[in-house]
Each structure stands twice: as C-alpha cells, then as structure tokens.
Amino acid sequence: MVEPPAIRSLRTGDLAAPAGPSLGKKPEALVLDSHPPLQTSIARLTGGAAVLAVVGEIDTLTAPPLEQALRELLDDTGADVLVIDLTGVTFLASSGLAALIQGAHRAADRNVTLRLVPGSRAVRRPLEVTGSDQLFDMYEDVHSAVG
Amino acid sequence: MSDLGFPPTAETLDGVSTVEVRTSASAALIPTIRAVASDLAARADFDLDAISDLRMAVDEACATLVDVAAPKSMLRCTFLVQAEHIEVQAEVLAGQADAAVSTDTFGWRVLQTLADDVQALRAPGTAEIGPTVGIRLHKHAGEPSR
Numbered sequence: 563m564v565e566p567p568a569i570r571s572l573r574t575g576d577l578a579a580p581a582g583p584s585l586g587k588k589p590e591a592l593v594l595d596s597h598p599p600l601q602t603s604i605a606r607l608t609g610g611a612a613v614l615a616v617v618g619e620i621d622t623l624t625a626p627p628l629e630q631a632l633r634e635l636l637d638d639t640g641a642d643v644l645v646i647d648l649t650g651v652t653f654l655a656s657s658g659l660a661a662l663i664q665g666a667h668r669a670a671d672r673n674v675t676l677r678l679v680p681g682s683r684a685v686r687r688p689l690e691v692t693g694s695d696q697l698f699d700m701y702e703d704v705h706s707a708v709g
Numbered sequence: 710m711s712d713l714g715f716p717p718t719a720e721t722l723d724g725v726s727t728v729e730v731r732t733s734a735s736a737a738l739i740p741t742i743r744a745v746a747s748d749l750a751a752r753a754d755f756d757l758d759a760i761s762d763l764r765m766a767v768d769e770a771c772a773t774l775v776d777v778a779a780p781k782s783m784l785r786c787t788f789l790v791q792a793e794h795i796e797v798q799a800e801v802l803a804g805q806a807d808a809a810v811s812t813d814t815f816g817w818r819v820l821q822t823l824a825d826d827v828q829a830l831r832a833p834g835t836a837e838i839g840p841t842v843g844i845r846l847h848k849h850a851g852e853p854s855r
Contacts, residue, residue: 622772623736653743655768656819687761692819 600624601650602631611708612641617650620658629661636668644674645707649681654688666697675699677707713800713830713843726790734778734801742786743768746797750848753790759851763795766823769816770799770844777842779804793850798830800843806834808842825849 600618607613614635620628635644646662648654662678669676678698680686689695701707730745732738746767750760767786774784778801789796810829811817820827824846834840 619740621736621739621768622775653740653764653768655765655772656816657772659819660815683757683761687758688765688819691758691762692822 600627602628604631604635606641607708610641611643611645613645613647613704613708615647615650615704619653620651620661621653621655622657625655625657625661628658629664632661632665633668636665636672636674642673642675643677643708644669645677645679645701645704647679647681647704647707648685649679649703651681651685654685656688656692659688659692659694663694663697677701679704679707713798713832713841713845728788728790730786730788732784732786734775734782734784736772736775738784739768739771739775742771742784745786746788746795749788749790750795750850753792753795754850755795755848756851759848762823763797763848766820766827766846766848767797767799769820769823770797770827770846773810773814773816773820774799774801774842774844777801777803777805777808777810779839794847795850796845796847798843798845800830800841802838803831803840803842806840808840810842810844820844820846823848 600616600620602617603615605613605615612635614631616628618624632646635641646665666676676698677700678689679701680689686695689698689700699707728745728749730742732741743764747760747764750763755763771784771786778784782802782804784799784801786797786799809831812829826847828845830841830843830845832841832843
C-alpha cells in the first residue's frame, strides 16, 4: 500500500501545471505525464524575414510558451515578415488558436507581415472551422512563404 | 461520481459501445483522453474532419473542467459510441461550491463550433459528495466519402 501524500495548500493551478516545484517535494510519487513538449526554433533570414518553426502539440499547457516565443520574436526582431511554420504541429487546441490570433494582432500593430504554413489537417481544420484562417496569409510551404 | 446521471443504465444502452476514461484532473493527462476520442471516432468511420473536430472538442471540454476541478480529484470522461454519432460526457468534482463552466469564453465558442451540440452541466453537492460540473457534447460522423 502506498501512503496517500499529504495535501497541503495545493491549488487547482498546481495540478494543471506540469511537474514543477510543488511536485518536486515528493520525489517518490510517479507523475505520469503523457505530454510531449513543444519545440520551437527561430531562423532569421537575410532580407528581413524570420521563420518560427513549431513542432509538437499546441494545447492548454504548451500554448503559453508559444505565445511567449511569438511575443519575443515580434518585439525584438527587425523582421518585416514573420513566417510561422506549423508543418510539424500534430494538434492545435483553442488555446493555441488564441495564441496565434494574438500574434496576428501584435504583428498588425507592428506592421509585420505574418504568414502561416499550416501543413496538416490537424492545424488547417481548427483554423478553418473557427474562421481564424481569415486572419492569416496562408502558404503551402515555407519556401513559398519566405519568397 | 455519477451525479449528472450518465451514462444511462445498461438496460437502456441496448448495445451501444461505452468507453469510460478516468484520469487525475490534470492538464498533463488530457492528451491521453483526446487520443482515445480520436481512436473511437476513427473506428466508428467518422470522416477525417469530424475526427479532428471531436479530438479538439474533447480536449477543450476536458481543459475547461480541469480548470475548475477540486485538487486531487478525478476527471471522468465517458464516450457512447453509436452508428454515425458519438456522445461524450466529461465531469469533475468542483473545487468551489459555486464553480461552473464558463460559457462566455473563446474556448466555449470554439467548442460550440466543433460539436453538433454541447451543454454545460452542474449538480449541487450532497452530504457525501461535493458539487459536480460537466460538459456533454454530441458529434456526428460526417460524410463517409470525405
């Protein structure tokens, strides 16, 4: 029998978070995390374009890092054109859509052209079914988006 | 945890395939639940857009409920798989007595778009069990040729 761990001022927010400091206090507990991490990488191209490549699943846990990556990129880069390459994304939740929409508004405020490469149905369908595709210039592949 | 009266009793199910998934009410486990949703829809011959929609709708429903769940509680997600149609009910024990599913959010609007029908549910607590909140949604299989 495993002793149930003591509950001490745990908030709902703590449970929603991935294994963090609050869970680190009980190393004997196995925290099953079926959540693959989201990977982002940035390439700056000559000619004022930058490409943000995203790989993984964008949901309630991984949307905040994406939002942050987009914000930093739009704030600090001198790029006129930002391409978001989503061909490696296998799931897009409403929280991910919200991050992309917020990115579109930020880009518009900064006169940056935002281009989206949705790739698979997993990204294309959520954009289309919610009408969010109207906010973006969509491209078939990164090559044509940059060109 | 069956305050919301779901699923129906075995007598009334009449051969409907039922799948129930229970996890800790943690966002980290939602990928597992949405994978089950996706698998069931694919096996029920849903078209590819309908599979994508159901996967996203179930994700959205579960994420919404995990946000209001009591600490250390469970998320229960029940799928009733019928011909041409899947009904899903997700529920959690609420963290607060007055907890409810917010229906004025972007996520809820997306959920309404994805599902053919969606309802927010709640049941008051009793002496034995706390208040329960849930979401029930329906999704049709779509066009089989697509």
